[in-house]
Structures are given as C-alpha cells and as structure tokens.
Amino acid sequence: MAELQWLGVIRHGQSTGNVLAQQAEAGGLEEIAIPERDADVPLSELGREQAQAVGRWITGLTAEQRPQVAVVSPYLRTRQTAELALAGTGIQVVYDERLRDRELGVIDLLTTRGVEARLPLEAARRRRLGKFYYRPPGGESWADVLLRLRSLFGDVRAAYPGGRVVLFGHEAIVMLVRYLVEGLDEASLLALARATALGNCSISSWRCDGQRLRPERFNDVDHLHREGAPATRQEDVSADV
Structure with a gap:
C-alpha cells in the first residue's frame, strides 16, 4: 500500500469545555459543570479565533503543500474548527467517528x-x-482508541495513496497518531504525554521521505502567534473537552 505524501493532525480550538475544565481543576472542584454532552461542546470565542488563524496558515501554503482532504471528528468543537480553518479552500472534507x-x-x-x-x-x-x-467502566483506554485509529489509517492510506491528508481531532488523538506513525512504545508515549501540554489548534505533521512518514513538526503553535490568536495549552486532566 502506497504511503501518504504528507499527514497532518490539528487539535480543535479552545472549547467552552476546556475553559470549564481548567477552572474546575484550578478551583479544586470535583466536578466539571459542562451542560452539553461531549459531542455537542462548542468552541469558545478564542477557539474560533484560533481556528481562523489555522485557516490563514492553510491558505498561505502553496498548491503543492496544501492538504487535499481533511478527515474530521464529528464532535461539534472539531467540526467548527475544520469549518473555520477550511472555509474557501476547496479542500475535501470527510467526517469519521473513529476520530472522536x-x-x-x-x-x-x-x-x-x-x-x-x-x-x-x-x-x-x-x-x-x-x-x-x-479503561474506565463504560469508557475507553488509549489502547481502545488505537484500535479505531489503526482502522482509520488503513482506510485513509488505501483511499489517498501518495496524498496529503489532514486530520482534525482531539488531544488524545494527536498523541496516539504520533504513537502510530512513529512506532512508539508505551513508555515513550507516556513520557511524551507527561512532558507535553498540547496546544489548542496546534499542528503536528509528518512527510514521506520516499519510504515512510518522518516527523516534520509537533504541537506547533507558531501560526497562532503570527496571526495574533493567543495559544492555549491544555494540561492533561480527566476530560479532553
């Protein structure tokens, strides 16, 4: 199966749930008072600015650099990020629940x-x-999420051989995409997670060297600083909203 030419993954912009989660952790509370179900948590105003800054980064790419297709988590905050970032680009959008x-x-x-x-x-x-x-009762472990990501990767590689694909996902998705693409082990992944405060609307990417995908950038938020949209970094808490 032909390798992708380029793969990127973008975490959603700051959500209202991110704000409430950070406030609850900082305040020593036991519960995060998010009114919506997880799939319906929207972007904050800052999150919308961050997504628009991603859009300006994308439009600044050459035709040979720009992604050809975006595969997007169906959760609202991720859909909104992709809609704002891809507006007017003509990039094909596919929604896939395996990125939830x-x-x-x-x-x-x-x-x-x-x-x-x-x-x-x-x-x-x-x-x-x-x-x-x-695996919390009724929930998923990171290993469970990897099962659906492996399935997704197989389908993406088959559908877009030699293509340029960008994923719009969540904090855990970004970390686990890196695990898959770079062939990390459990210890390396956990060390990376402990050391990384993953930025909202951060960009991570890999480019094919002719044989396999090689790291190009990780947790990059320089585009937000250039475009005047403040970067926000999420410390690892119980909920990645």
Missing part, C-alpha cells in the same frame, strides 16, 4: 480530585494499570 474523542465512561466530567474522592477504587485501578491500558 476518547470516551471516559464513569469518570466523565470528574476532575482528578473528583475521581479520587468519588471513585477511589477506580483511581487506584488507574494508577496500577497506567494511562495506556486503564
């Missing part, structure tokens, strides 16, 4: 403190199993 955010099950809407206080057995199980394999 990790499902958190019983720990959804709980802060780190909330999980410890309300679900101490789950907190202990998460510490014992580790982030990669821990």
Whole structure:
C-alpha cells in the first residue's frame, strides 16, 4: 500500500469545555459543570479565533503543500474548527467517528480530585494499570482508541495513496497518531504525554521521505502567534473537552 505524501493532525480550538475544565481543576472542584454532552461542546470565542488563524496558515501554503482532504471528528468543537480553518479552500472534507474523542465512561466530567474522592477504587485501578491500558467502566483506554485509529489509517492510506491528508481531532488523538506513525512504545508515549501540554489548534505533521512518514513538526503553535490568536495549552486532566 502506497504511503501518504504528507499527514497532518490539528487539535480543535479552545472549547467552552476546556475553559470549564481548567477552572474546575484550578478551583479544586470535583466536578466539571459542562451542560452539553461531549459531542455537542462548542468552541469558545478564542477557539474560533484560533481556528481562523489555522485557516490563514492553510491558505498561505502553496498548491503543492496544501492538504487535499481533511478527515474530521464529528464532535461539534472539531467540526467548527475544520469549518473555520477550511472555509474557501476547496479542500475535501470527510467526517469519521473513529476520530472522536476518547470516551471516559464513569469518570466523565470528574476532575482528578473528583475521581479520587468519588471513585477511589477506580483511581487506584488507574494508577496500577497506567494511562495506556486503564479503561474506565463504560469508557475507553488509549489502547481502545488505537484500535479505531489503526482502522482509520488503513482506510485513509488505501483511499489517498501518495496524498496529503489532514486530520482534525482531539488531544488524545494527536498523541496516539504520533504513537502510530512513529512506532512508539508505551513508555515513550507516556513520557511524551507527561512532558507535553498540547496546544489548542496546534499542528503536528509528518512527510514521506520516499519510504515512510518522518516527523516534520509537533504541537506547533507558531501560526497562532503570527496571526495574533493567543495559544492555549491544555494540561492533561480527566476530560479532553
């Protein structure tokens, strides 16, 4: 199967859920008061500015550099990011539920403190199993998300051999795309996650050297600074909203 020429993945812009999650963690609360279901959390005003800045970065690319197709998570914050970033570009858009955010099950809407206080057995199980394999009841582990990403990658490579594809996804999706493309192991991925505060509307990308995809950029937010849209970085909390 022919390798892609270029692969990019863009995290959605700041969402209203990101703001509420950060406030809840900073305030020592147990619960994140997000009124919408996860799939319906919208962008904040800053998130919209960030998405428009991505759009200006895309339009500044040459025809040979610009993505040919965008594969987008169907969650509202991700759809809005893609719509604003791709407006007027003519880039083909495909929605695929395999790019949706990790499902958190019983720990959804709980802060780190909330999980410890309300679900101490789950907190202990998460510490014992580790982030990669821990699956909250009713939710997914990172390994579960990887199963759907492997399926997606196979389909994308088959549909667009030698093509330029950009994904619009979520915090966990960005980290796990890197795991897949670069062939990382569990320890390397977890070390990367501990060291990285992933930026909203950050761009990560890989370019084919003739044989395989090689890293080009990771968690890059320079385009936001150039376009006057403040970068926001999300520390790893229970919910990536």
